[in-house]
Amino acid sequence: MSSKVVIVGGGVIGSSIAYFLRLSDPTVGVTVIERDPTYARSSSALSAASIRQQFSTPLSIQMSLFGIEFLRSIGERLEVDGTRPSIDLHEGGYLFLATAAGESTLRENHALQKRLGADISLLDASGLKSRFPWLNTDDLVAGAYGESGEGWFDGYGLVQALRKKALALGARYVAADVTAVQRDGKRVTQVRAANGETYACDVVVNAAGAWSRRVAQMVGIDLPVYARRRSIFNVSSPARLERCPLLIDPSGVYFRPEGNAYICGTSPAADRDPDDLPLDEVDHALFDDVIWPTLAHRVPQFEALRVQNCWSGYYEYNVLDQNAIIGYHPDVDNCIFANGFSGHGLQQGPATGRGISELILHGRYTTLDLASLSFARVLDNRPIVEKNVV
Template identity: 45%
Template sequence: MFAFTRGANRLVRECRTREKLFYLRSWRYVWPETRKCLSTSGTKLSDSKDNPGDSPYRSHDDNPVRRTFNILSDDLKGYFGVNGKSRISDPEESKNTEEKKPQGPNGAEKIWPSFCDVLVIGGGAVGSSVAYHIKERALKGLNVVVVEEDSTYKRASTVLSVGGIRQQFSVPENIQLSLYGMDFLRRSPELLAVEGMDPPDVQFNPSGYLTLASEAGVEQLRENFQIQIEMGAKVDFMSAQQLKRRFPWLNTDGVEAGVIGLENEGWFDPWNFLFSLRRKAVSLGTEYVNGKVTGLEYHSLDDMITEVTGESVLKNLNSAEITLPDGGKRNIRFSICVVAAGAWSGEVGRLVGIGDGAGIIGVPIPVEPRKRYVYCVHAPDGPGLDSPLLIDPNGTYFRREGLGGLYLCGQSPTEEHEPAIDNLDVDHEFFESNVWPTIANRVPSFEKLKLQSSWAGYYDYNTFDQNGIIGLHPIFTNMFIATGFSGHGIQQAAGVGRAVMESILHGEYQSINLERFGFERVLTNEPLYEQNIV
């Protein structure tokens, strides 16, 4: 934690607008202010109001300021040891302690977590990865609470995805994130193991991706391939003739070339991955709260004066209102907030006025839900075990699902044909008119397929440039953002979780430099587009 403080003093955020230049020396002042806000927040979180007697939870009586300093002290001991001994407790002692904790609904402790060090909004793959990486590195030094509205994950983007992971991007940072993600998946039986339980099995299928390009897109495909090779990706560039020889079932009409992943690509079971991440995070001490964040409280940092206005524009979040499934409301105070609410992250930002008013605060988190369909079809004569996840030049994809002649397929609609998001109903006409004709043209045996089932899920769609937004918000100086991955979140979750952990504990990225993914690019209107990538 002290490494974070030292590194934070070096962190200078430079946010450019059209007319003015602000220098935000964020964390030099935020950490003392954050400690202060724990005891002087604008709304008193009294037991009578925030923790009524009929709730299964009760308040914690410790003083949050004393506790914060105790945590910092413990954390220092944990990293450097005291008298040559590690702060990590005996496993049997930890086990006995955990067994004594009273349990409430959904496995939550009966003691309501009225304050924490890090509050993560969103318990999907990205939010759970953030929690896991923080707890795995900080041990007991930081108290992490994750708020997730959909505790069953029925509507979660993670579990409704097709679970693909690839290296085939044009932005180097995305390639690096997926390479780490693949390494994380490979080591997941070890990394996500929990004592007394079966090791996780994410059911990874290493069949790779095959990205096809027409004559119009072949040069961009070649440029992407060169970037991928330079970043250490294991991919191969193949002409149409080479593709036909390797995949006799493939119709290469209109195809000039393709790139196929040789290693570190394929697909896995999103539900098993998410469940294993969450289970491990909980075993490390993370608390999950079933509820929705419906309010955020903040105060201004009066000692932060800008050069332009002579007044403070910076703010510090200090408390979240949580609405529980039964309609009751509770509050959690915190030092740091991580917005990993996926498709609803823009909505979280609006709780504190992000997107309202003028200047920087008037720029919204440009993330909104977009509905995408996944269709499961049966084609007994379709491609066999050598079938990769194939992406047609028009963006339609398919991949094998198991060994019984089943395939998953889909296509992103054009901007003018975006479906409504008020429900998760599936448009089967879209399959008949768009998806089926494309895959039947590419694989003739798909002409006789039968639609077996279908579902829809939400993308956390970044309307600005369809790439993730990661890092501190320039106004709310203890709000980290990790959202907007536009369909790539499941494969980048591990890398994003590690990156957020590094930013919080060390004040800077140490593994992959993701500064280009910061919110600043939205302010300066400098989009970071992927080229020829779905």
């Protein structure tokens, strides 16, 4: 008898899992329960949609190396009925900047990234000024720039392409909210949805993003993942910045091109970052007090900025270490978690989908070993330290 897999959440993570499962074994029954098929409030659609290899942990670098390979070949991989999707991938690079205080960390990270095959250049202040003459380098000593393999893309396009391909491969999508999970001892036996239907399962996967904590509670599991709001601002400027990458200021403020304009943002201070803030509100004070002054300092031409549009989306924020939690829970034999990506879900989605499909079908990872991201580190309070959190 073929197994039945129920995936809670149909964003990039859930749809990637569905795609890889059906691609690898068409006999597996896959049901994806997604509360909002328009993805209007989905993190997949509301994020800044970017990909980088500039992390400080080997596994994150390796996951994103596969991520860029996947995105580059998306037309071929996710073709349906002769139509090849496009996600408008721009490999414009990330540019991480460092003052004297951050130079040693930047150099350590760069050495690791290069060793694992990432195409990153390390530039001193004069090199930065030569490559990016519009940049104020007075307080900078170095920068790390992604020559290829880093950039940005259409996040909504990616989730739609994955969903359509998963459907074409035979996955079933249900538009409903999950209201209950039935657990019998160490196993989940069925998932109940707001449409009144119940879905029996051999394996259940929690890929509910910013709402994953609520789903975990239905299983009787305490998941340290919370919805943290992030505001993004689309700004216009007369500035024309040649070869503009996605720039990360030492303060954490970022910006990148978006057509003829720019998008920008930053994480709020810890004391201004509570859980579950409403998505229909934007933190305008963060732009006025932090983002704009920082951008005007870093790029003098940005003194003249005008906000054209703004919105908020959720990070599914893992408060332990801001890294994903992937794999089975030791107390529930058939419950898999894929949560807590903390802003890295789009770029790590393909590697996660591939890995979880391997875990379900083979009982182990057969390509990239994701075991260090397991729930065990949460229970043992063993955080993974990532120095490049954005």
